[in-house]
Amino acid sequence: MENALGFLLEQSKDREDQAVLALNQARAELTNYYEQLSQIEQYRLDYCQQLIDRGKSGLTASQYGHLNRFLTQLDETLAKQKQAESHFKGQVDNCQEHWMDIRKQRRSYEWLLEKKQTEQQKLQDAREQKQLDEFSTLQFSRNKSTRDLF
Template sequence: MSERARRLAPVVEMAERAERDAARKLGHCQGLVSQAEVKLGELERYRGDYQQQWISEGQQGVSGQWLMNYQRFLTQLETAIGQQNSSLQWHRENLARARELWQQRYARLEGLRKLVQRYLDEARAAQDKREQKLLDELSQRLNARRDD
């Protein structure tokens, strides 16, 4: 390994850890978004079921007290849906930030890996050049001895 590539090894390791941490956080945020979407879906289905109950009960006639309770509960349910929508939006924004951070960390890591590879390629090319020069010198010496 070339000296320059060897000196970059700790930096690459740190970048790998940072990228893994960012990927882990991204996965966690994706899970939270999924949970928030499921919860919102459940609340909306529950609201639909509750409204269907209103239609069924309303056809048979309802008391004023039942109607007031229905309206109060429906208002609470709408509030909960609104709050869940806000929560979902907040989680999506966090997910977007986590994705952006992971992309930055990943790009930095890939840049470092390419730099290390370039250093290794340069070192290999320099070594090949030295070996070729040595072989050329040996070949010239052998030819010079044959001529003597």
């Protein structure tokens, strides 16, 4: 039984390590997502400023239409990026939940092993105490028999 629990504990430790790696990967992807989103937002702000600066010096309707279409494309890209946020957050949440479940399972195996070892130690202590009691009783009997002879 203890060997089976030990095996299960080792397997759960391996699964926990894998779950931690997956969680770290998901967190890194979320961080990368936010960095990309920030870069696109900054690019949009820079582009708007360029549009304003160029507008001050005069733009043709064609130039304005072209620049405005590009700005619309940037806005669409930002909207798509923002929709992806829930995916990345969901990945982190799922990985964290999975890791916590596996950690809980590992702790249960550890608790069972500790309980089993404590029970075995109590049995061993009881056997040793019984042997000591028997030895003491035997010693007492021998001493009494020896005293009775003299």
